Every structure is written in structure tokens, then in C-alpha cells.
Amino acid sequence: MPRSINGFQVCTAALLGLLGLYVIVQGGSYEMGSLRRMGPGFFPVMVGSVLLLFAALLAVEVRHSAPETGVWIPRPILAIAAGFVAFAVLLERAGLVPATLALVILVSLADKPVRPVAAVVTALSLSALGVLVFIYGLGIPVAAFEW
Known part of the structure; x- marks a missing residue:
């Protein structure tokens, strides 16, 4: 068949x-x-x-995968969009670290089940990496924290 x-x-x-x-x-x-x-x-x-x-x-x-029969769930799209919006809003107002933390935490809500420990560890790691690469490595004029 x-x-x-x-x-x-x-x-x-x-x-x-x-x-x-x-x-x-x-x-x-x-x-x-x-x-x-x-x-x-x-x-x-x-x-x-x-x-x-x-x-x-x-x-x-x-091409030949089985079609999905589940109901469309908007949570992943909304969580990812909220993460991007939060990053854009917070980058100049709060700095790179808070913007990255908000982005990763909000985007992690798209996953099911939500893993808060993994989300926090990932957010902290990406924030530190972002500061090292973009601020110190590339010299991009953005503050790590804007007080």
C-alpha cells in the first residue's frame, strides 16, 4: 500500500x-x-x-510523514514572540544581560514540559557568553547592565 x-x-x-x-x-x-x-x-x-x-x-x-492530528496550540509561537519582544525592549533600557535572561526564560516556556533549572542555567550561560563575545570580543557598544 x-x-x-x-x-x-x-x-x-x-x-x-x-x-x-x-x-x-x-x-x-x-x-x-x-x-x-x-x-x-x-x-x-x-x-x-x-x-x-x-x-x-x-x-x-x-514527504511521507504521518500528518499531525493534534489541535493547534499557540503557546510556542506566543512564547517565542514574547521573548523576541522582551529582548528588543530590554536591550537598550536594561542591558544585554537582562535582555538575554528574559529572552531565554520566555522562549523556554514554549517547550513542554517547562524545565526551569535548565532554562536558568542556559540563560545565565548565554548571558555570560554574550558579554564575552559581543561586548569584550567584538567591542559592540552595548552595556551589560544599564542602571
Whole structure:
């Protein structure tokens, strides 16, 4: 008996591929440059290429997977969106560390079950790494804590 194609997930992969193609076409209108001296079109074309690759891999992976029958749960989307909004709001007002802590804690609420210890350890680790890489390593002018 042939397996049916999971149309919803294949269409989702196709939309991701179309987004990748759009980004490639739009980025291709800018100068590409080289690996040593990247032009303004280099990064969008590379991101679009990665999106296109992910779309192809996703389509192959989910082509014959069983369709999900569960009810759509908005909690993961809302938790991730809230994390991004909190990071954007807190970065200039409170600093990199509180913004990263809020981002990771809010995004961890999307997972089921919620693991508070793992979320706090991850938030603290990413905050420390962010300070080391972005403030000290790259010299980005953002405060770790804004008092």
C-alpha cells in the first residue's frame, strides 16, 4: 500500500523555498564582492541559499510523514514572540544581560514540559557568553547592565 504525501508540511517546505528564492533574487541585485571583501549582496544571497537548502531537506524529510492530528496550540509561537519582544525592549533600557535572561526564560516556556533549572542555567550561560563575545570580543557598544 503506497503511503500518502503529507501535503501540509510539503507546502510549508515549498513556502520556505520560495522565501529563500526571493531573498536570493533580491540580494542578487546588489554587488556580491568576494569572500575577502564581501559586498552588500553576499549575506542575503547566502541566507537565501541556506533557506533553500533547508526547504529541500525539509521536503524530503516530511514527504511521507504521518500528518499531525493534534489541535493547534499557540503557546510556542506566543512564547517565542514574547521573548523576541522582551529582548528588543530590554536591550537598550536594561542591558544585554537582562535582555538575554528574559529572552531565554520566555522562549523556554514554549517547550513542554517547562524545565526551569535548565532554562536558568542556559540563560545565565548565554548571558555570560554574550558579554564575552559581543561586548569584550567584538567591542559592540552595548552595556551589560544599564542602571
